[in-house]
Amino acid sequence: xxxxxxxxxxxxxxxxxxxxxxxxxxxxxxxxxxxxxxxxxxxxxxxxxxxxxxxxxxxxxxxxxxxxxxxxxxxxxxxxxxxxxxxxxxxxxxxxxxxxxxxxxxxxxxxxxxxxxxxxxxxxxxxxxxxxxxxxxxxxxxxxxxxxxxxxxxxxxxxxxxxxxxxxxxxxxxx
Numbered sequence: 001x002x003x004x005x006x007x008x009x010x011x012x013x014x015x016x017x018x019x020x021x022x023x024x025x026x027x028x029x030x031x032x033x034x035x036x037x038x039x040x041x042x043x044x045x046x047x048x049x050x051x052x053x054x055x056x057x058x059x060x061x062x063x064x065x066x067x068x069x070x071x072x073x074x075x076x077x078x079x080x081x082x083x084x085x086x087x088x089x090x091x092x093x094x095x096x097x098x099x100x101x102x103x104x105x106x107x108x109x110x111x112x113x114x115x116x117x118x119x120x121x122x123x124x125x126x127x128x129x130x131x132x133x134x135x136x137x138x139x140x141x142x143x144x145x146x147x148x149x150x151x152x153x154x155x156x157x158x159x160x161x162x163x164x165x166x167x168x169x170x171x172x173x174x175x
Protein backbone atom coordinates (compact mmCIF):
# COMPACT_ATOMS: atom_id res chain seq x y z
CA UNK A 1 0.00 0.00 0.00
CA UNK A 2 1.08 3.55 -0.59
CA UNK A 3 2.14 5.74 2.32
CA UNK A 4 0.24 9.03 2.45
CA UNK A 5 2.50 12.10 2.34
CA UNK A 6 -0.09 14.42 3.82
CA UNK A 7 -3.81 14.45 4.54
CA UNK A 8 -4.68 15.66 1.03
CA UNK A 9 -2.80 12.90 -0.80
CA UNK A 10 -5.00 10.22 0.80
CA UNK A 11 -7.98 11.61 -1.12
CA UNK A 12 -6.03 12.11 -4.35
CA UNK A 13 -4.62 8.59 -4.40
CA UNK A 14 -5.86 6.44 -7.26
CA UNK A 15 -7.80 3.31 -6.35
CA UNK A 16 -5.96 -0.01 -6.61
CA UNK A 17 -5.75 -1.63 -9.99
CA UNK A 18 -7.95 -4.57 -10.88
CA UNK A 19 -4.87 -6.78 -10.64
CA UNK A 20 -4.12 -5.62 -7.10
CA UNK A 21 -7.71 -6.25 -6.05
CA UNK A 22 -7.65 -9.71 -7.68
CA UNK A 23 -4.35 -10.53 -5.94
CA UNK A 24 -5.77 -9.57 -2.54
CA UNK A 25 -8.96 -11.54 -3.25
CA UNK A 26 -6.86 -14.55 -4.27
CA UNK A 27 -4.81 -14.29 -1.06
CA UNK A 28 -7.98 -14.13 1.05
CA UNK A 29 -9.44 -17.15 -0.72
CA UNK A 30 -6.18 -19.04 -0.20
CA UNK A 31 -6.31 -18.30 3.52
CA UNK A 32 -9.97 -19.32 3.63
CA UNK A 33 -9.14 -22.64 1.93
CA UNK A 34 -6.33 -23.25 4.39
CA UNK A 35 -8.60 -22.44 7.33
CA UNK A 36 -11.45 -24.54 5.96
CA UNK A 37 -9.52 -27.81 6.01
CA UNK A 38 -11.28 -29.73 8.76
CA UNK A 39 -9.51 -32.01 11.18
CA UNK A 40 -9.89 -35.72 10.68
CA UNK A 41 -13.20 -37.08 12.03
CA UNK A 42 -12.94 -37.46 15.79
CA UNK A 43 -9.82 -35.26 15.94
CA UNK A 44 -10.08 -32.33 18.33
CA UNK A 45 -8.25 -29.08 17.56
CA UNK A 46 -5.36 -28.29 19.84
CA UNK A 47 -5.37 -24.97 21.67
CA UNK A 48 -2.68 -23.66 19.28
CA UNK A 49 -4.68 -24.78 16.22
CA UNK A 50 -7.82 -23.15 17.62
CA UNK A 51 -5.87 -19.92 18.28
CA UNK A 52 -4.47 -19.94 14.73
CA UNK A 53 -7.89 -20.65 13.24
CA UNK A 54 -9.57 -17.83 15.17
CA UNK A 55 -6.76 -15.39 14.34
CA UNK A 56 -6.83 -16.45 10.68
CA UNK A 57 -10.54 -15.79 10.42
CA UNK A 58 -10.15 -12.39 12.11
CA UNK A 59 -7.33 -11.41 9.75
CA UNK A 60 -9.42 -12.61 6.78
CA UNK A 61 -12.34 -10.47 8.01
CA UNK A 62 -10.04 -7.44 8.19
CA UNK A 63 -8.69 -8.25 4.72
CA UNK A 64 -12.25 -8.42 3.38
CA UNK A 65 -12.96 -5.02 4.95
CA UNK A 66 -9.92 -3.58 3.20
CA UNK A 67 -10.90 -5.23 -0.07
CA UNK A 68 -14.43 -3.86 0.26
CA UNK A 69 -12.97 -0.38 0.82
CA UNK A 70 -10.73 -0.74 -2.23
CA UNK A 71 -13.58 -1.84 -4.48
CA UNK A 72 -16.03 0.77 -3.14
CA UNK A 73 -13.67 3.63 -2.23
CA UNK A 74 -16.29 6.39 -2.01
CA UNK A 75 -18.95 4.42 -0.12
CA UNK A 76 -19.10 3.99 3.65
CA UNK A 77 -20.04 0.33 4.03
CA UNK A 78 -18.38 -0.36 7.35
CA UNK A 79 -19.28 -0.15 10.99
CA UNK A 80 -16.54 1.75 12.81
CA UNK A 81 -17.20 0.12 16.21
CA UNK A 82 -16.85 -3.31 14.60
CA UNK A 83 -13.68 -2.26 12.79
CA UNK A 84 -12.10 -1.00 16.03
CA UNK A 85 -13.14 -4.14 17.91
CA UNK A 86 -11.75 -6.35 15.13
CA UNK A 87 -8.44 -4.47 14.90
CA UNK A 88 -7.96 -4.57 18.65
CA UNK A 89 -8.84 -8.28 18.78
CA UNK A 90 -6.20 -9.03 16.12
CA UNK A 91 -3.62 -6.93 17.98
CA UNK A 92 -4.29 -8.82 21.21
CA UNK A 93 -4.30 -12.22 19.48
CA UNK A 94 -0.86 -11.45 18.05
CA UNK A 95 0.44 -10.32 21.43
CA UNK A 96 0.60 -6.60 20.65
CA UNK A 97 -0.37 -3.85 23.06
CA UNK A 98 -2.27 -0.99 21.41
CA UNK A 99 -2.63 2.62 22.42
CA UNK A 100 -5.61 4.75 21.47
CA UNK A 101 -3.39 7.13 19.49
CA UNK A 102 -1.71 4.28 17.61
CA UNK A 103 -5.07 2.83 16.62
CA UNK A 104 -6.35 6.27 15.60
CA UNK A 105 -3.27 7.28 13.63
CA UNK A 106 -2.13 4.00 12.09
CA UNK A 107 -5.44 2.30 11.31
CA UNK A 108 -7.70 2.34 8.28
CA UNK A 109 -10.30 4.53 9.98
CA UNK A 110 -10.31 8.30 10.48
CA UNK A 111 -9.05 9.29 13.95
CA UNK A 112 -12.27 11.06 14.97
CA UNK A 113 -14.29 7.97 14.06
CA UNK A 114 -11.92 5.75 16.07
CA UNK A 115 -12.29 7.95 19.17
CA UNK A 116 -16.08 7.83 18.86
CA UNK A 117 -16.10 4.06 18.35
CA UNK A 118 -13.80 3.51 21.33
CA UNK A 119 -16.12 5.59 23.51
CA UNK A 120 -19.10 3.45 22.43
CA UNK A 121 -17.23 0.19 23.06
CA UNK A 122 -16.12 1.36 26.52
CA UNK A 123 -19.74 2.27 27.35
CA UNK A 124 -20.88 -1.18 26.21
CA UNK A 125 -18.29 -2.89 28.42
CA UNK A 126 -16.39 -4.48 25.53
CA UNK A 127 -13.26 -2.37 25.77
CA UNK A 128 -11.12 -0.87 28.53
CA UNK A 129 -9.18 2.36 28.15
CA UNK A 130 -6.37 2.66 30.70
CA UNK A 131 -4.04 5.66 31.13
CA UNK A 132 -0.34 4.89 31.02
CA UNK A 133 1.32 4.80 34.44
CA UNK A 134 4.01 7.28 33.44
CA UNK A 135 2.34 9.44 30.79
CA UNK A 136 -1.35 10.28 31.22
CA UNK A 137 -1.53 11.43 27.59
CA UNK A 138 -1.25 7.81 26.49
CA UNK A 139 -4.25 5.51 26.86
CA UNK A 140 -3.90 1.77 26.38
CA UNK A 141 -6.78 -0.20 24.92
CA UNK A 142 -7.67 -3.75 25.77
CA UNK A 143 -10.69 -5.94 25.31
CA UNK A 144 -12.67 -6.75 28.42
CA UNK A 145 -13.32 -10.39 29.25
CA UNK A 146 -16.76 -10.03 27.62
CA UNK A 147 -15.25 -8.41 24.50
CA UNK A 148 -12.50 -11.00 24.11
CA UNK A 149 -14.85 -13.91 24.77
CA UNK A 150 -17.45 -12.55 22.36
CA UNK A 151 -14.91 -12.13 19.56
CA UNK A 152 -13.42 -15.58 20.22
CA UNK A 153 -16.88 -17.14 20.20
CA UNK A 154 -17.79 -15.29 17.01
CA UNK A 155 -14.79 -16.55 15.09
CA UNK A 156 -14.84 -20.02 16.60
CA UNK A 157 -18.51 -20.43 15.62
CA UNK A 158 -17.69 -18.92 12.19
CA UNK A 159 -15.58 -21.97 11.42
CA UNK A 160 -18.85 -23.87 11.06
CA UNK A 161 -19.61 -21.78 7.96
CA UNK A 162 -16.46 -22.89 6.15
CA UNK A 163 -16.24 -26.51 7.30
CA UNK A 164 -19.57 -28.19 6.39
CA UNK A 165 -18.91 -28.38 2.63
CA UNK A 166 -15.65 -30.24 3.25
CA UNK A 167 -17.05 -32.56 5.91
CA UNK A 168 -19.94 -33.82 3.82
CA UNK A 169 -18.39 -33.80 0.39
CA UNK A 170 -19.33 -31.68 -2.63
CA UNK A 171 -22.58 -33.50 -3.42
CA UNK A 172 -23.95 -33.39 0.12
CA UNK A 173 -22.98 -29.80 0.99
CA UNK A 174 -26.28 -28.39 -0.23
CA UNK A 175 -28.35 -31.03 1.56
